[in-house]
Amino acid sequence: MFQHIKAPPDGEKILVNSDLSLTVPDYPIIPFIEGDGIGIDITPVMIKVVDAAVYKVYGDKRKIFWMEMYAGEKSTKLYGENIWLPDETLQAAREYVVSIKGPLTTPVSGGIRSINVALRQLLDLYICLRPVRYFEGVPSPVKNPEKVDMVIFRENSEDIYAGIEWEAESASAKKVIDFLIKEMQVKSIRFPQSSGIGIKPVSREGTERLVRKAIQYAIDNERKSVTLVHKGNIMKFTEGAFKNWGYNVAMKEFGAELLNGGPWMKLPEDKGGIVVKDVIADAFLQQILLRPDEYDVIATLNLNGDYISDALAAQVGGIGIAPGANLSDSVAIFEATHGTAPKYAGKDQVNPGSIILSAEMMLRHIGWNEAADMIIKAMEKTIQDKMVTYDFARQMHDATEATCSGFGNAMIARMG
Ligand SMILES: NC(=O)C1=CN([C@@H]2O[C@H](COP(=O)(O)OP(=O)(O)OC[C@H]3O[C@@H](n4cnc5c(N)ncnc54)[C@H](OP(=O)(O)O)[C@@H]3O)[C@@H](O)[C@H]2O)C=CC1
Numbered sequence: 259m260f261q262h263i264k265a266p267p268d269g270e271k272i273l274v275n276s277d278l279s280l281t282v283p284d285y286p287i288i289p290f291i292e293g294d295g296i297g298i299d300i301t302p303v304m305i306k307v308v309d310a311a312v313y314k315v316y317g318d319k320r321k322i323f324w325m326e327m328y329a330g331e332k333s334t335k336l337y338g339e340n341i342w343l344p345d346e347t348l349q350a351a352r353e354y355v356v357s358i359k360g361p362l363t364t365p366v367s368g369g370i371r372s373i374n375v376a377l378r379q380l381l382d383l384y385i386c387l388r389p390v391r392y393f394e395g396v397p398s399p400v401k402n403p404e405k406v407d408m409v410i411f412r413e414n415s416e417d418i419y420a421g422i423e424w425e426a427e428s429a430s431a432k433k434v435i436d437f438l439i440k441e442m443q444v445k446s447i448r449f450p451q452s453s454g455i456g457i458k459p460v461s462r463e464g465t466e467r468l469v470r471k472a473i474q475y476a477i478d479n480e481r482k483s484v485t486l487v488h489k490g491n492i493m494k495f496t497e498g499a500f501k502n503w504g505y506n507v508a509m510k511e512f513g514a515e516l517l518n519g520g521p522w523m524k525l526p527e528d529k530g531g532i533v534v535k536d537v538i539a540d541a542f543l544q545q546i547l548l549r550p551d552e553y554d555v556i557a558t559l560n561l562n563g564d565y566i567s568d569a570l571a572a573q574v575g576g577i578g579i580a581p582g583a584n585l586s587d588s589v590a591i592f593e594a595t596h597g598t599a600p601k602y603a604g605k606d607q608v609n610p611g612s613i614i615l616s617a618e619m620m621l622r623h624i625g626w627n628e629a630a631d632m633i634i635k636a637m638e639k640t641i642q643d644k645m646v647t648y649d650f651a652r653q654m655h656d657a658t659e660a661t662c663s664g665f666g667n668a669m670i671a672r673m674g
């Protein structure tokens with residue numbers, strides 16, 4: 259029994275089998291978090307579009323029973339002032355296995371730590387999967403946006419997102435700095451009296467499980483390469499180790515061999531002959547602009563993956579159209595790449611594309627590929643008809659500007 263979450267009387271739970279495959283009933287209950295800021299605009303549109311696609315394809319034979327769970331500002335109103343992520347939300351996400359969320363606000367500098375990060379850590383959603391592809395007709399700042407077709411595997415549980423940091427001039431920061439100087443002979447803290455300190459854990463286990471999934475994805479989806487993106491020249495034992503551990507997974511678990519003497523590697527032909535390579539993060543950010551077609555599946559650490567996600571999204575038209583998923587070996591929470599965009603909240607103006615495409619990934623995850631295909635086709639048609647939200651319209655000279663809900667309705671009207 260939940261306190262505020264109301265399980266629909268009809269519908270059934272999705273179940274995880276012992277081999278981690280899913281048993282998906284025809285009437286699954288899928289929890290959702292509406293989200294802060296523009297969550298109130300985009301989440302209802304996503305639900306309407308998904309329901310329409312499912313109905314169009316399966317009629318009455320399949321239907322999602324949506325169940326609202328709470329986090330962020332809405333949670334504080336229901337559960338109490340300081341309750342941003344109630345235990346029952348974690349319980350529901352775990353029990354119902356597959357869910358979807360809108361964005362949640364994180365204040366800069368002080369205040370609460372990220373609820374998004376907390377959800378990922380508490381449910382061990384260690385993969386942040388963010389595919390980036392181009393939709394014909396979307397305005398882009400680059401000459402050949404259609405050359406961008408990448409799938410980002412961002413490590414989602416470690417790195418500086420673990421939130422191990424101490425405020426400058428606090429007793430804790432002084433203690434850590436003292437320890438570093440006296441016990442560890444650190445001499446390079448430039449201003450010890452006024453430094454904040456942050457610690458970045460990166461583990462072999464965390465790296466291996468992420469890279470293993472990225473390589474397996476590349477094999478299963480017939481991709482050409484997996485690139486390990488790191489800043490290992492500067493952070494040798496975290497980012498550099500990520501690169502080494504990643505190559506080791508390719509070699510030991512997938513039988514990769516050195517390519518032209520290394521360090522690049524190649525998987526055997528029966529595993530697609532996929533090339534496993536690495537690149538330093540800053541070089542990567544310029545190469546994705548100059549030669550995006552040389553990159554395919556990307557495996558990277560948490561912070562790099564955050565930056566890369568928005569940068570690549572911009573190349574194909576912006577974060578209005580950038581979907582994603584947070585995955586563990588069993589639980590999945592789908593969510594857009596963008597945040598709460600507070601200045602647009604409640605204005606029915608922003609692009610619902612990112613969360614709709616996140617739902618499209620969710621439908622594929624539960625095996626409802628026909629409904630997912632319907633969503634992709636409707637999105638393609640709507641954009642090709644130049645019916646787009648403000649973010650695209652402002653860069654096109656002949657577009658019809660749609661509202662957020664209007665874009666959803668235009669998609670539904672195009673579900674043939
Ligand atoms: N997973 C999550 O829940 C995430 C939460 N956040 C949180 O969101 C809050 C705001 O973060 P901020 O840095 O402003 O980043 P946002 O992604 O919220 O917004 C930045 C800009 O991106 C554009 N944008 C975002 N979403 C859309 C959309 N759906 N359609 C069209 N354009 C869009 C807008 O650009 P323009 O102004 O040019 O129109 C907007 O001003 C912070 O508290 C942050 O921590 C951030 C990222 C992820």
Ligand SMILES: O=C(O)CCC(=O)C(=O)O
Pocket residue numbers: 362363364372373374375564567595597
């Ligand atoms: O948690 C947040 O507020 C930001 C997270 C973020 O930017 C992301 O996951 O891409």
Ligand SMILES: [Mg+2]
Pocket residue numbers: 564565567568595
């Ligand atoms: Mg981000």
